[in-house]
Amino acid sequence: MTKPTIIGLTGSIGMGKSTVAAMFEAAGVPVFDADAEVRAMQGPGGSLNAAIEEAFPGSTGPEGVKREALGKLVFGDKEALGRLEAIVHPAVGKNRMKFLSDHADAAMILFDIPLLFERGGHEGVDAIVVVSAPADVQRERVLARAGMTEEKFEHILSLQVPDSEKRERADYVIDTGTSLEETQAQVAALIPKIAARCG
Ligand SMILES: CC(C)(COP(=O)(O)OP(=O)(O)OC[C@H]1O[C@@H](n2cnc3c(N)ncnc32)[C@H](O)[C@@H]1O)[C@@H](O)C(=O)NCCC(=O)NCCS
Numbered sequence: 442m443t444k445p446t447i448i449g450l451t452g453s454i455g456m457g458k459s460t461v462a463a464m465f466e467a468a469g470v471p472v473f474d475a476d477a478e479v480r481a482m483q484g485p486g487g488s489l490n491a492a493i494e495e496a497f498p499g500s501t502g503p504e505g506v507k508r509e510a511l512g513k514l515v516f517g518d519k520e521a522l523g524r525l526e527a528i529v530h531p532a533v534g535k536n537r538m539k540f541l542s543d544h545a546d547a548a549m550i551l552f553d554i555p556l557l558f559e560r561g562g563h564e565g566v567d568a569i570v571v572v573s574a575p576a577d578v579q580r581e582r583v584l585a586r587a588g589m590t591e592e593k594f595e596h597i598l599s600l601q602v603p604d605s606e607k608r609e610r611a612d613y614v615i616d617t618g619t620s621l622e623e624t625q626a627q628v629a630a631l632i633p634k635i636a637a638r639c640g
C-alpha cells in the first residue's frame with residue numbers, strides 16, 4: 442500500500458490556518474488540527490489538566506484549563522512556556538502518530554501545525570503549505586479577538602518564525618489576504634498539484 446502524501450499546513454497567528462484547513466477537509470482531505478487537539482486535552486476532563494494544574498497551580502477548573510489566564514502566565518515568560526510545552530507537545534505528537542496510522546489508506550492527509558518550523562515538524566512532511574496575509578490584515582484580525590492586546594500579539598509574533606521566512610521555506614503559499622472565495626479557489630487548485638507532485 443502506498444503511504445498517504447502528508448501536507449504540513451502552517452502560518453503565523455491569525456493568518457487563516459484553521460479556515461484553510463477546513464477548506465481542505467471539505468474537499469475530502471483528512472485534517473489533523475494540532476490546536477484542536479490541545480484544546481480537547483485541556484478541556485473539561487482533559488488528559489493534560491492534572492499535569493498542567495501541578496505545574497501551574499490554580500490554572501485549571503471544571504471547565505479545564507483557564508486558557509486566557511494560563512496564556513497570561515506563559516506568553517511573556519519563556520521558562521514557563523517551556524514547561525507548558527514540555528507537557529503539551531509530546532501528547533500532540535502521540536496523537537498525530539495515531540492519526541497517521543488511522544488514515545494509512547488515505548491518498549493525502551493534512552497536518553495543521555502552527556509551530557511546524559519552530560519544532561522541526563517540517564522534516565516529516567511531503568509538502569509544506571504556508572498561509573499568509575499582509576501584516577496589516579493579520580494585525581487587524583488578531584486584535585479583533587476577545588482578550589487580545591497589542592502587547593500579547595507582539596509577544597506571540599516574537600515566538601514564531603517570521604512570516605517572510607515561512608514564505609521562503611514553503612513549497613506553496615496560500616494568500617488569505619483576499620476574499621474567502623479566492624482563497625477557496627487557491628485550495629481547490631493546489632490539491633491536484635500536490636497530488637501530481639507527490640503521487
Ligand atoms: C497558553 C494557552 C493555554 C493559551 O490559549 P489561548 O486559547 O489563549 O491561545 P491560542 O492557543 O489560541 O494561541 C494564540 C496564538 O498563540 C500561538 N501559540 C500558542 N502556543 C504557542 C507557543 N508555544 N509558541 C508560539 N506560539 C504559540 C497559537 O498558534 C496562536 O497563534 C495555549 O496557547 C497553549 O496551551 N499553548 C501551549 C501549547 C502549544 O504550543 N500550542 C500551539 C501549537 S500545538
Ligand SMILES: Nc1ncnc2c1ncn2[C@@H]1O[C@H](COP(=O)(O)OP(=O)(O)OP(=O)(O)O)[C@@H](O)[C@H]1O
Nearest residue numbers: 453454455456457458459460582617619620621624
Ligand atoms: N481569505 C481568507 N482566508 C482565510 N481566512 C480569512 C479570509 N478572509 C477573512 N478571513 C478570516 O480570518 C480569520 C482567520 O482565523 P483562523 O482562526 O483561520 O487563523 P489561524 O491562523 O488558525 O489563527 P491562530 O494562529 O490564532 O490559531 C477568520 O476569522 C477568517 O474568517
